Amino acid sequence: MKCQKCSKPATFHITELTGGKPQELHLCEDHAREYLTSSSESGEPDGPVSMAAVLAQQMAQQMVVGRTAEELSQLDKQSCPVCGMTFYEFRSHGRLGCPHDYVCFQQQLDPLIMNIHGKNEHVGKSPRRCSTGSANRTELIRLRREMKGAIDKEDYERASELRDKIKQTESEQ
């Protein structure tokens, strides 16, 4: 496939998600760089900055560069075992579903976080109490979701088991 702006081969396949409809772009390296630089400086440089817009821009630049549509669609289908959110949902809304998403989408999120913050390790305050207990508690999110699923399916026996398990987990904290 040729670059949409010149005759060189298109090595960058960009799906622009910041506009109304997703727009596919196929560009050579030079034009991709030009496109990405100009889009990061577009809009009103001195206007108010929306964090969501910043995020969307970062995502569009970094997630989709160099990926084929097929790779992207595989990636989009990945979902969090705790809250059930797919990567596509995150990519569309810019909001994560639960604390565990940071663990299960780590590979995709780390470069994004690096882009936004320039660093990827927290320094500063940490909770004095249970700073390591946080991960264990995400189990409760998964259990409650499973219980809701069981109720929706009218599997009340399973729901009741899960309710007991939730109560037990809550009391263990």
Next chain:
Amino acid sequence: MKLDDLAQKNGEWLRGGGPEADIVISSRIRLARNLADFPFVSRATARDRTQIEQAIRQCTLDIVAEGDLLYVNVEQIEGVDRQFLVERHLISREHAESQGARAVAIDPREKFSLMINEEDHLRIQVMQSGLNLESVWEQINRIDDIIEEKVTYAFHERLGYLTACPTNVGTGMRVSVMLHLPALVITRQIDKVFRSLQKISLAVRGLYGEGSQATGDFYQISNQVTLGNSEQELIQQIGNIVPEIIDYERQARQFLVKESRENLHDQVSRAYGILRTARTISSEETMHLLSSVRMGVNLGLIDDLDIPAINDMFIHTQPAHLQKLSGAELNTADRDIERAEYLRRHLN
């Protein structure tokens, strides 16, 4: 205490005191926190939201010894009351406009507020008049500690406090200083200042935060980066840059006084004149004129007004405030008349 009681007065952060209060309106810090055992708000079920709300509400009882926080169920109040809280900087526009169980706990002197089920489960904010970031941090850190005694926050060893949006992860902290910079606007130097701020990853926003226009020459300077720097470093970064901006603004004011005193005095006096006599006036024009008058008071060109009174007017002439104060629902045209009446009453 009720919501209507707030309308009659103004928050502590608008009293016009504290260091550099001629230029710095307020110092504000907010912390984003989430409970470890619930999905983030956008993914939470109605039941989750209610449970989150109850858990955090319980914690708020411990923050103030006498327990007299004003607790407002944002889901149940009317649109004009939600707008009122936004104008007051006690909740965000997102919090006002979203759906489902959500609340805000407000300190009666409006020194702090806690938004529950906004983008994150909990957003704590502390505000003070003038440039006082250290003291704001001490207070918010204390509130955060009290709440953390009762709940388990979502926290990751490497990434810090986990937030619904990766732009807030780490400290979850946004430090904002609101500045009044009319002379930099008049002398057209404001763009230069912004460009240099953006180069060092600081954001500039209008009076009402994200996405709002800088009306009345008010600008909020805040950090974009929340991960990889400690709270102290983030405060220091803003704390170091703000005095430089204050200095530019002062120089620009002195330049105007020296080079075009008559023109400046004329602009200030005309603004004052319109505000005292107009029969109908828009919110935008009011903000614009009040900005000139505020600078005029600071430069000694107007001597029968004080800064706290003007700060009040900026907020009390906003649409929802006018309606709360007059006790009636007003359309745009009626609000413009009511606003002019309010200004004549307070300026003559």
